[in-house]
Amino acid sequence: MRVAVADDSPLFRAGVVRVLADAGFDVSAEVGDATALLAHVAAEAPDVAIVDVRMPPTFTTEGLQAAHQIRAHHPATGVLVLSAVVEPTYAMKLLAGGATSVGYLLKDSVLDLTEFADAVRRVGSGKTAVDPVVIAQLLDRQRAGSPLDALSQREREVLGLMAEGRTNTSIRDKLFLSPKTVETHVRNIFMKLGLVETDDDHRRVLAVLTFLRA
């Protein structure tokens, strides 16, 4: 799987490249700003572009804008956005354009080498990856009289993993459950939350996140 890395900090970029190389990815390019990344994507069409949110020249949301452009013009390339802050807003904005081949992770997540490699792989294969810390913030939110209260502990875990963008198979592996049990949990969750169940994984992520943010 070919991956391009865009981050203005050479130190961090080098670390990411090393993690990716160790995990067996082919790093097609490492660049320091959005313009260079867009040029590379247009020319080489890597499987995944890893983008820092803040990059030169204004250090605000250049990375996000680049991500949107790649998604609009180069759908073959998945986009994984790395952010320094926990902001569900950014994740939602990315997912709003159709939750395929897209990811929003905290920069710290690089440190969990296997999980990070897994997330890059998921994005590269057309799936979704949302940082567990972001999901935790949404799940832990104080609510008054929410249907979430009706969920069991296990169901909450499953809901969290669904929100991260994992498939049933991935959830099953993660929680050591049988396929049947996972399906039952998923069905119960959708029923309790009053959501319409869908087989489409991307729509599922969006529906769950929208519910959690409301």
Next chain:
Amino acid sequence: MRRWYLFVIGLAAATAAFCAWKFTDVQLRWVAAGGSYMVAGLYAWYRRPESKTGMLLVLTGCGVWSSLAEATRVPVFWTVGSALEASWLPPLVYLMLSFPTGRLTSATQRFVVLACLTLVAVGGIFGSLFYNPADFGCQNCQPRLNLILIHSYPDYVRFWGGFVLLSVIALELVVVLALYGRRASVAVRNRLISGAVATIVVALCSSLLAPHNTLEVLRQTPVLVILPVTVTVMVIARWWRASPPAQRVLGPMLLPASAFLLAVAAQQAIGLLLNYWTVFKPTPYLFQLLTTIAVVASISLPVTFLLGLARARHRHTVVSDLVVELGDLPPAEDLERALSKTLRDPSLSVGRWDPADLRYVHADGTTLALPAEGSGRTATLLERDGRPLAAIVHDEALLENDGLLDSVAAATRLVVENERLHAEVRAQLADVRASRARIVVAADAERRRLERDLHDGAQQRIVSVCLDLKLAAASLGSDAEPALRDRINEAAEGLQEALAELRELARGIHPAVLTEEGLGPALQSLTERARIPTKLVYRVPGRLRPTVEATAYFVASEALANVAKHAQASRATIEVSHEAGQLLLEVADDGVGGADPSRGSGLRGLLDRVGAVDGGLQVLTLPGQGTRVLAEIPCA
């Protein structure tokens, strides 16, 4: 007030009717003098009820008339006249020393008036209790002429009464000095007090040692000679020290007052000399002359008071009208119009000093040229602490009435100075507001920079170091010591916790999402992280100015933190809307209420923060009914 007039007029008519017959020529002159005071007093009282002058003139007139009542030989009137023989003195002296304000200003003035009252009370009323006219050679007096006689005691009337009177007056001197002489230096006061004590002692000793006729001299000299002379000196001194406009008011009464007082003093002095110094033989012509002077001066005195009052009235009215007119900080043209009306000079013009250009300028900004010598016009320059303030260019003739010009200039100076101070304060206020706003903007920028530095500097670096550790642990061969691997992993985990803390710290300083996505997403994020269930209703399209967004965010964040800390609420709401150039933000909870912005720095800080962008903050709270924090932030 009307009943007072009736009473006074009735009294005057009765007295006049009674006095009108049986009097000698000399007495009739005094009747006329009393009448003069009465008429002038009633007129002044009618025209200027707020001034004490009218009342004091009427009282003087009553005093003059009542002292004549003795001559009627009717017991009731005789008694009143005898007891109130000198009752014209206190109101007249009071008037002379306080005209035209009606206020005594010094301890000496108060003492002199008090001495006059004492003369009436102790010398007149108290003395009458022991005065039987039959004892003093009144052959055809009725036996019960004095109705208040309690004991016939000629020696008291002749000698002891004088001693008592002197002692009381000396005692009063001590009291008045102690009460009112505070502003005098201690040394002066002590000297005056010991002088008063010495007077008492001398009076006491001489009463014991001296022959009786000496005592009488002692009694009459201070009271009937020294008193009029003292008052004359004080009246002249008052006029001498007064400002030119005040001199115009005091001037008319100066001559008749001093002539009257000195004539009375001279008459008394001559009387005393005649009694005790037999060599002295003045011509009867001298006596007649003094009496005529006293009567003429006395009759003309009230008229001169009226004249002074009219002068004071004129100045007072014109200037007070001007001050009233200028009361509400008039625009520059109005000042000029008001001044030209007051001074009756249509061509008058006013210029304010412009310190930048070193010239006087009109209201319309053109230069005010100061008139040349001999042009018939002149400039009155107004200054404050030696610095020019304004110039009034006017007709030279106004200089003759400089009292009026002085007052008008003073009023104008007040107005111009007031204008200047207002402008200064406004400018300062604008400066302070601008600098406060700049400080807030700078502080926001600084917080943003700090947050960015934490993320892009420290955070990135820690992530990199942590990554190195992880990779190092991963690259350890299987033969490596397990303890080493564990220690490296522990270090990496410690760093990861530090990263999470750093992220929270940076967010607290300034949330990145506020800068990058705006107020709505930042508030959304805030409610998601709130410690109690919080609902957000956000109805503002688009982005706002960074300062407005930051202010609103910090109000919401601080208010929500307060709710979590103090309100014991079960839920909260943040509502943001946009109306007529104002951003309206409301944070409401259902908690215990009772928040007080004056206590605790949290709400106080919010007030300051909102005030810095010219907004307003209200905290509505009642115990048990929750708290609503309402902020209005201008965002046009």
